[in-house]
Amino acid sequence: MIEEERVEKAVWFLAGSSKDYGAARGHQAYCDANLRRVKALQMLENGNGGVADREARAYASLEYKAAMEELENAVARVETLRAQREGAVMLIETWRSQNSAKKQGIT
Numbered sequence: 001m002i003e004e005e006r007v008e009k010a011v012w013f014l015a016g017s018s019k020d021y022g023a024a025r026g027h028q029a030y031c032d033a034n035l036r037r038v039k040a041l042q043m044l045e046n047g048n049g050g051v052a053d054r055e056a057r058a059y060a061s062l063e064y065k066a067a068m069e070e071l072e073n074a075v076a077r078v079e080t081l082r083a084q085r086e087g088a089v090m091l092i093e094t095w096r097s098q099n100s101a102k103k104q105g106i107t
Contacts, residue, residue: 002095010088017081024078031071038067 042058049057058064 007095010091014088021081028074028078031074035067038063
């Protein structure tokens, strides 16, 4: 049986993590757009050569690699928060089902 204290913690986590989740999603969107921005800037910086050559140099640049790593971290943060929030919801729903069954004498 799930203890009420654990459910209360899950509820407080859901209530308290919504801003963090929103901020993480915003940062992820920024990182996604920034990746395209970095590529464009690198292509402009590598002004000589054909489009394919400039694009290849842009993808190979340290700036693009750093932007990719930032996006990777942002996605990891969002997915971690999402999974934690989903786990909290499942815990609460399980507790509700257990309490309902207990009230009905089905234990």
